[in-house]
Amino acid sequence: MFRQTLVALRALVILTVVLGIGYPLAVTAIGQVALPDQANGQLLRVDGQVVGSAIIGQSFTDADGTPLPEWFQSRPSAAGSGYDAGASSGSNYGPHNADLLAAIADRRAAIEALDGTSDIPADALTASASGLDPHISPEYTRLQVPRVAQARGLDEAVVSRLVESFVQGRDLGYLGEPTVNVLELNIALAKLG
């Protein structure tokens, strides 16, 4: 047994060098040379400043968490105090948990007050798995168009056209669901004025 343990120790040390150091470094080198944008998280810049990653969601609220009407809003988030990319997490509420049902009712009331409609899609009322979902459904995006246009003093048709140009269909036509990337849409929106 002692001899086997020595063999095991030597084997693990060598394998650690190969698999724990060599392998990740090699993959990092390939990624940084061949696919640097993806390997670094598809950072988006406005006026030279990084404002986020194209695939990490963020909130468009004031410091107290109140939605800013001039931005398209992301989904509810359970990551930290909301969209904390240092603490990814879902709510983990069970389907019958009273706290979840209460949260959904509150969110419904808030969106009704903000957008003046009661026909609200599920993604607007529920927190995502990661808490960092970069997307909302096309339905939830369209629902926000009148409010955003009004807050920015823009023509609704103009904002609507912009939204439609950001609707992303299913991958290869059948994988996943149609989405709108909120941060990318809002960056384009800001350029409209």
Next chain:
Amino acid sequence: MLLFLAQLATLVVALVLLYRPLGNYMAAVYTGTKDLKVERGFYRLIGVNSAAEQSWPAYLRSVLAFSAVGILVVYALQRVQQVLPYSLGLPPTSEPLAFNTAISFVTNTNWQSYSPDVTLGYTVQAVGLAVQNFVSAAVGIAVAVALMRGLSYRLSGTIGNFWVDLTRGTLRILLPFSVVAAVVLIAGGVIQNVNGFQEITTLAGNPGVIPGGPVASQEAIKLLGTNGGGFYNANSAHPFENPTPWTSLVEVFLMLAIPFALPRTFGRIVGDNRQGTAIAATMGVLYLVSVSLMTWAELSGGGNAMEGKEVRFGIIGSTIFGTTSTITSTGAVNSMHDSYTALGGGMALVNMMLGEVAPGGVGAGIYGILIVAILAVFIAGLMVGRTPEYLGKKIGAREIKLASLYILTTPTLVLVGTALSFAIPAVREDVTGTSIWNPGLHGFSEVLYAFTSAANNNGSAFAGITANTPWFNTALGVAMLLGRFLPIVFVLALAGSFAAQDKIPATPGTLPTHRPQFVGLLLGVIVIVSALTYFPVLALGPLAEGLQ
């Protein structure tokens, strides 16, 4: 419906196309007599004669020694994290957590009592955990191959050389495929850097961070080796681990690739490909029924079914991933199973309770289903009053005892662990007061899920549970350890006893084990054994919740 079928069809076609070449390749890797040059150097350095095969006790001692050293190293790395480079200023983990995590990754479970985002730096993840992601997977395949050899050898005192199996599995299968998979994932948007946390100001003017990390390299082996431990807390739901619907399907494919090709390897090694096809067919039927049931449950989930799911994956992309992950013993998630409907979450539990055989984890899945096949042959033998045999090997008293012990191990761990969590007053107070997140029946399911996951070496969680407590870290640690290594002891003992036998020629009275009839028998035994074992406890949790 059409979307679901199209995605399943894509997977089925890809796996069927892969079945022969990958299965044959793996058989060649493990039966070849030539060492690569780099392997010869490695054997010299560690002091192993690659031409010498081991008896089953010697093979077992090597498995245990290698795993014990692995546990000590992962434990030590966590406890000195503060002095390691790229640790992002994080402190060492506590003793119970380090114990739990070390066992978790060495046993191919990857249960995570901690939240990686705020607990582990890059060095512990890459040098400690990702290394075990490779080698624990290689150990699983090695043990499976040893059993296959046992079934094909005649009058032999040996079942192969563990160090050779470990080395070849790692260097010729897992490492090259992981490199390719990692690059594909980077192309899809999985990150690979050592940037740490980058502070930013968001578009709306709030402070924010962008995390970094060598994610793609770890993601690839996490799925290919059916490990499942996430680089981030949100696991494969995190956009940096799984950015798009197509990367999600690639990740599903990676989990299924090796476990579904190993039956072909089995067929090649025992010299009858039809035997492998029958096993693969059994796995395939169970998988397709299971994924359909979970998808149906979630699609009927109503307005809050999107809680804990990502918009880009939708419900179907979530259930295909969730089924695959729980039925391959991977345990990764791209949606939060705790928020699933009672029956959808119940299916995740059932997938693990089947014993991780459809197709199960790398190696563990095929040796698990071969044990049930032995039981099935035995039951059929009882019905017609003949001495049962499998592939020309007699199933005598010793063999059936070992197979029974194998089958009893995980249910015992699951049921005893869950029961103790509520039976010991002090523990119950801690479990209900601190650990359980959702009230009522769902909270019971969280505890049941934790022990089912640990004992079956899956690693999936109803993640609302707070498992970073002395009770869960210890009890789940013990469940993972015994759930991994007791079955390995029984499998290797079986391999030894089969290898020592001669092959008896088939007669007209021999039960053929390659026909649809046997697939039906095997399916029946898998489902009935699991149902008889777990129905009462399922009735207390997800079934009762679903009927509310």
